[in-house]
Amino acid sequence: MTNITVLGAGAWGTTFGQVLADAGNSVTMWAIEPEIVEGIRDHHHNAVRLPSVERLPENMTATGDRAEAVRDAEIVVVAIAAQAARKALADFRDIIPAHAIVVSLMKGIERGTNKRMDEVVREALDLPENRFVAVSGPNLSKEIAAREPSATVVASTNPYAAAKVANACSTSYFHPFTSNDVIGLEMCGSLKNVVALAVGMARGAGYGENTAAMIETRGLAELTALGKAAGADPKTFAGLAGVGDLIATCGSPLSRNYTFGANLGKGLTVEEATKVSNGVAEGVPTTDAVVALGDQLHVPTPLAFAMSHVLHEGISCEQMLGELFGTEITAE
Ligand SMILES: NC(=O)C1=CN([C@@H]2O[C@H](COP(=O)(O)OP(=O)(O)OC[C@H]3O[C@@H](n4cnc5c(N)ncnc54)[C@H](OP(=O)(O)O)[C@@H]3O)[C@@H](O)[C@H]2O)C=CC1
Ligand SMILES: O=C(CO)COP(=O)(O)O
Structure with a gap:
């Protein structure tokens, strides 16, 4: 049994907490909102973020006190909205135990700095590389909360840390694979959200399978090119964290990114x-960061660029799709 603390009791943080508890660990959730803390601690229920689970496991509790939350943690899991992570983590910088492994579940690029979450977490906590682990894959929280079979990827440049976290989250219904490609995992998880916005938008506008497949495949090419330029292993993009997560996120109304895009396609404003x-x-704040990262790495990002016009200028789905390809015919 390992003492594990999860920072952020949102839908995925709470679900992953349940996975860790099911795997036999002692799990402490930290959340800001007293209502969420009391719900998990006193009633084993997160009515705000994960109402579909009636009773969370007994070996899962919660606190709003930062020092108490991390005091005995051997593993600290971060599941905070990506754009808020740096600021939220600053308060934990001096209190996380010296040898604890820190795991990021977040899928986003920081707007303004264009940094991946591995970079943000390590900078905010002054954390050495060998104590950082990323977890990413086709992991729609509601399905995993219902204990439906799923797999994920656990990546670290330190194989011992990856193995420790993979063991800690392995259950009969949740299967972790390990990897050393942290950059690839981060790029896949973040960029697929932008693709899901575009696919959702096309679906919301009434288009079918061909249009969705076109966006997903061109999106995969875009995220692979950008990932490679950032230093990722191209193999990662063909795996669970890449194609796998694209299939799950772009194909399900359980995805907030897909649904956000679908609502835009139906005519709602941002x-x-x-x-x-x-x-x-x-995907919404990450879109601008992807465009900026593309400029920085000299990689064209037409899909993210078109989605940024949707988000900032309100262009239609037809216009967005029109922007994906120039008039020139090129080799695929
Ligand atoms: N849901 C899913 O299926 C999956 C999500 N992810 C990723 O995990 C991350 C978290 O997602 P999820 O839990 O679903 O999101 P939710 O929107 O359900 O929750 C967001 C979490 O971030 C917290 N938060 C927001 N702002 C702050 C802040 N300033 N300080 C501290 N905490 C803050 C929220 O706290 P509060 O409740 O108090 O507002 C909440 O715990 C995202 O990056 C997402 O992409 C990855 C895989 C699957
Ligand atoms: O990352 C996810 C599934 O793997 C969840 O997607 P959303 O954040 O769009 O809900």
């Missing part, structure tokens, strides 16, 4: 789609 979103749609 403000209206934000209001009805059930949790964070990371």
Whole structure:
């Protein structure tokens, strides 16, 4: 049994907490909102973020006190909305135990700095590379919360840390694979959200399978090119964290990014789609960061560029699709 603390009791943080508890660990959730803390601690229920689970495991508790949350942690899992992570983690910088492994579940690129979450977490906590682990894959929280069979990828440049975290989250229904490609994992998880926005938009506008397949495949080419330029292993993009997560996220209304895009395709404004979103749609702020990262790495990002015009200028789905390809015919 390992003492594990999860920072952020959102839909995925709480679900992953349940996975860790099911695997036999002692799990402490940390959340800001007293209502969420009391719900998990006193009633084993997160009515705000994960109402579909009636009773969370007994070996799962919660606190709003930062020092108490991490005091005995051997593993600290971060599941905070990506754009808020740096600021939220600053308060934990001096209190996380010296040898604890820190795991990021987040899928986003920081707007303004264009940094991946491995970079943000390590900078915010002053964490050495060998204590950082990323987890990413086709992991729609509601399905895993219902204990439906799923797999994920656990990546670290330190094989011992990856193995420790993989063992800690292995259950009969949740199967972790390990990898050493942290950059690839981060790029896949973040960029697929932008692709899901575009696919959702096309679906919301009424288009079918061909259009969805076109966006997903061109999106995969875009995220692979950008990932390679950032230093990722191209093999990662063909795996669970790449194609796997694209299939899950671009194909399900359980995805907040897909749903956000679908609402845009149905004619809602960005403000209206934000209001009805059930949790964070990371692709929205990440879109600008992907365009900026593309400029920085000299990689064309037509899909992210077109989606940034949707988000900032309100262009239609037809216009967005029109922007994906120039008039010139090129080799695939
Ligand atoms: N849901 C899913 O299926 C999956 C999600 N992910 C990724 O995991 C991350 C978290 O997602 P998820 O839990 O679903 O999102 P939710 O929208 O359900 O929750 C977001 C979490 O971030 C916290 N948060 C937001 N702002 C702050 C802040 N300033 N300080 C501290 N905490 C803050 C929220 O706290 P509060 O509740 O108090 O607002 C909440 O715990 C995202 O990056 C997402 O892409 C990855 C795989 C699957
Ligand atoms: O990352 C996810 C599934 O793997 C969840 O997607 P959303 O954040 O769009 O809900």
